[in-house]
Amino acid sequence: MAKKRQILVIGHNTNGCTPEHEKVAYDVGVEIAKSGSVLLTGGLGGVMQAASHGAKDAEGLTVGIIPQDDATLANEYCDIVIPTGMGLTRDFLNALSADGIVVVGGGSGTLSEVCAAYMHKKPMVAIRNLNGPVTQYIDGYLDHRENVKIEGADSAQEAVKKILELIK
Structure with a gap:
């Protein structure tokens, strides 16, 4: 059996997450599930919960990699919880x-994940017009090394289509 694609969705936790972020994240989760990929998130609230909810509603597999050591702190839509501590x-x-990352808004934690992915040349797509620290880098690079371009997308459907193309 071939390894399933694993797509990470990152963005605001509950603080700073707007209804628009939640709607887009939910739709990204649905599209990831429909593609047969596994949804990875940080397993908590906000964008992570909304994406997990969307993937679950579309009968997808969800994984939450949480910062705490208590699995019960993950959102209710995580099938598999990895409590890292x-x-x-x-x-x-x-x-x-x-294998690839979709960015839905976010704050400094999101930027931290983007920087880690950038250093390891992971494909990334960021949704435009959702404000966040990654906005200024959409359709460009984080620095002079030009490790990986952060592609922009205008919708959840376009974002997932692009990340699937970049992963292949």
Whole structure:
């Protein structure tokens, strides 16, 4: 059996997550599940919960890699919970576990995951017009090394289509 694609969705936790972020993240989760890929998230609230909810509603498999050491702290839509006990260091585990990443808004934690993915040349797609620290890098690079371009997308469907193309 071939390894399933693993797509990480990152963005705001509950603090800063707007209804628009939740809607887009939910739709990204649905599209990931429909593609037959496994959804990875940080397993908590906000964008992570919304994406997991969407993937579950579309009968997909969801994995939450949480910073705490208590699996019960993961959102209710995680099929598999990996309680790392690593705190913010788990951002690197999230990024390195993914074949590709979809960014839905976010804050400094999201930027940390993007930087880890960038250093390891992981394909990334960020949704435009959702404000966040990655917005200024959409359709460009984080730095002079030009490790991997952060592709932009205008919708959940376009984002998942692009990340699937970049993974192949």
